[in-house]
Amino acid sequence: MTTPELAERYLMQTGRRLPVTFVRGRGCLLYDDAGREYLDLVAGIAVNLLGHAHPDVVAAVTRQSAELIHTSNLYFTEPQVDLAQRLVELSFPSRVFLCNSGAEANETAIKLARKWGARNRDGAFEIISTTGSFHGRTLATVTAGGQHKYSDPFQPLPSGFVHVAYNDPGAIESATSDRTVAVMLEPIMGEIGIVPAARGYLKRVREWCDRKDLLLILDEVQTGLGRTGRWFAHQYAGITPDVMTLAKGLGGGVPIGACLANERADVFEPGDHGSTFGGNPLACAAAAAVLHVIERDGLVGHAAEMGELLHASLKDLGAKATRGLGLMQAIEFEDPKAKAFQQSCLETGLIVNAVDDHSVRFVPPLIITANEIDRAQETMRKLAG
Ligand SMILES: Cc1ncc(COP(=O)(O)O)c(C=O)c1O
The missing domain is CATH 3.90.1150.10 (Aspartate Aminotransferase, domain 1)
Incomplete structure (x- = not known):
């Protein structure tokens, strides 16, 4: 066959x-x-x-796999901490949760927003995202994503997601209610065929989130790590998100995802979230090599x-x-x-x-x-x- x-x-x-x-x-x-x-x-x-x-990725994976591939997150490992530090240095003051994919990174962001809302905003839980967006294929992320073809077969979907047109800050403002906890956006919608944020869009959304005490979650799974000509696409807009998700290119092909949250948004406590493979030494060593080469070259x-x-x-x-x-x-x-x-x-x-x-x-x-x-x-x- x-x-x-x-x-x-x-x-x-x-x-x-x-x-x-x-x-x-x-x-x-x-x-x-x-x-x-x-x-x-x-x-x-x-x-x-x-x-x-790439020889640096091959060398890092070879070296690390001969040392230590996996231990679980019951213990510390150096490659994991080193990678988290590097990601924070490259982006904005934050802490990192490491996982295995873009969907898992976004799922992390959604859980973080819900806990933040429960704690700081009287149980607000609704997330505003955009029509045509793509955030992954788990039940929550496929619901956050604004494409019916991916979510309709899996009804009933989790509640708490509202979709508005992309590049329309007024639509986000109109859709905001007491229940709203966060706005979740791609700086460029990728999966639907590359739709960049219009000039001023992200800045206005950032200002709205500040005014209404909402979290701004930016999904940089596809746009992050140099792809757009900046380390992160939101840097073009001169803004910083509260939460940013990464995956795709991070491991140079080795599966890894990351969710970064600033001090305001980082409300996880021990026991809140986890991932057996998340941030294992092999994936982290590959990712560290990728970041090193992007910078060096x-x-x-x-x-x-x-x-x-x-x-x-x-x-x-x-x-x-x-x-x-x-x-x-x-x-x-x-x-x-x-x-x-x-x-x-x-x-x-x-x-x-x-x-x-x-x-x-x-x-x-x-x-x-x-x-x-x-x-x-x-x-x-x-x-x-
Ligand atoms: C912007 C964005 N977010 C999330 C995802 C989901 O990532 P993964 O397939 O690693 O779960 C993708 C994948 O295409 C994506 O483009």
Whole structure:
């Protein structure tokens, strides 16, 4: 049986896969089981910030796995504390809960907000999030996310989530009531096809949260860690959230998530929350290596520079719209041809991500070079026409 046939037999069919089986990666290149080479502009959906098989990540994982992979959170481990310290130094004064995915990081933020509301706001519990947002697939995060297609099959959903239009601060203000405890936003909506916050949006929401004593939770699972050309996308807006979630790129491909909360929001006490694998030494060592390389190699600035180049290259393809920030870009076709375009790209050795019938997302490794972007554009120009 082929790998796709075996997958159909043994794996739950939770998503449609493209007809390719990858066996190896190096930098921005992937190789399939027939030895064909692909240029990867998706990076495991904004995960492999340093590309594939980066020597520093390989060395960190190898070294740490030979020392200590897991102990549980009944004890201290140095890689966990070191990583938390580094994340706080890079972002804002806060403390960190380490977990294993973006959904789990957001679930943590939701629980934190509820406890904070119980303690400080007379039991306020409602979280305002936006239509089209994506926060994960657990029951609470799929409800927080504003896409019915992901949540409707799982009724009844948890209560306490209100959705308003993105980029409309007035809608958040109107939806706020005595029950509201927090506003939860992506600085750029990623999964729905790269919708950046409009100028002034995050600042106005921050001011509203301050005025109404609400927590501002920013989901930087996709936008964080250099992807947009800043360490964190909210830095463009000159604001700081109360709670920020990270995952995806943090471990360079090793599963890890993080929820950071400032002093005001950090109300967890021993026994409130936990995760067996969360912050295990292996994942933390990988993440520390990722952060170290991003800093050492100036990859945040590089992402900003390559992002501009990618944006200009995509603009040249003649699509209806090109949008994004840094290395988080999308094109939108007038006709519903995004999936056919993705398939043609795959057949020509280029990995892109059709998020729906019209839009294609590009979230390549931060290490991508100008030559690789030129090469991708040459291929896409032939296919987009
Ligand atoms: C903004 C955002 N939040 C949360 C998630 C969920 O992350 P995970 O799939 O690691 O649970 C994603 C995944 O696409 C995301 O883009």
